[in-house]
Amino acid sequence: MKKIFVLSISLIVLLLSACGNSEDANSQALADQKLNIVAENWAFDQEEYKIEAGEVSIILENSDGFHGIQIQETGDSIEAGKAKTLNLKPGTYTIVCSIMCGAGHADMKSTIVVE
Template identity: 45%
Template sequence: MPTPIASASASPTPSAKPEATPTTTPTATPTATPTATPTPTASSGGSITSGGATLKITATLWKFDQQTYEVPADKEITIELNSSEGLHGIKIEGTNVNLKENGTVKLNLKAGTYKIFCSLLCGPGHGNMSATLVVS
């Protein structure tokens, strides 16, 4: 079955509203794509391959594994969410990104700073569960 494509309007803070186009890919049916050996980057929480950037975000009880994530601007990136403790989701302010639990999304973002929030009510620390995404 083809992967559904949804358009998103990405708006970095505080500049104008550029556009992003996310593509949601279910994690239950992964596909293998030959790529170069990933090189982890401490600042991004992910890896860069010949096919693009992958940002891995791990959500635990009332926090993300990093306070700040970095990805390249104007290039396709894949964001992978892993809820390792409890049920979590992420919304990225200024976009249509709304991942639930262990989801994946592909999109292009314009340079700017975006806020990431937990989108599933996960308990007493839910309101403080946020991080920053720097796109440069």
């Protein structure tokens, strides 16, 4: 009976340890850098964003109107208020508004330069 109790306790400790390790793995999987993009009617807050190659968490905020982002070279879309983590290689990426937002919609373009 004592052996079963000790074995049960050992298994519980092992399981709890495994849960802690997966939590650490998830925190390590978070992107190293963040890119905040602010959209207003018919413009992004910068004409060009510079970041380093690797994982980046891109966050879109709407300060005026309703907007989304599409990265033309990757096909990735990002909704306002929702972060999306991407692994970007060096190069230049064009971002456009992905939600029809009015008369100036076609002019909503910017670039992300990944170094």
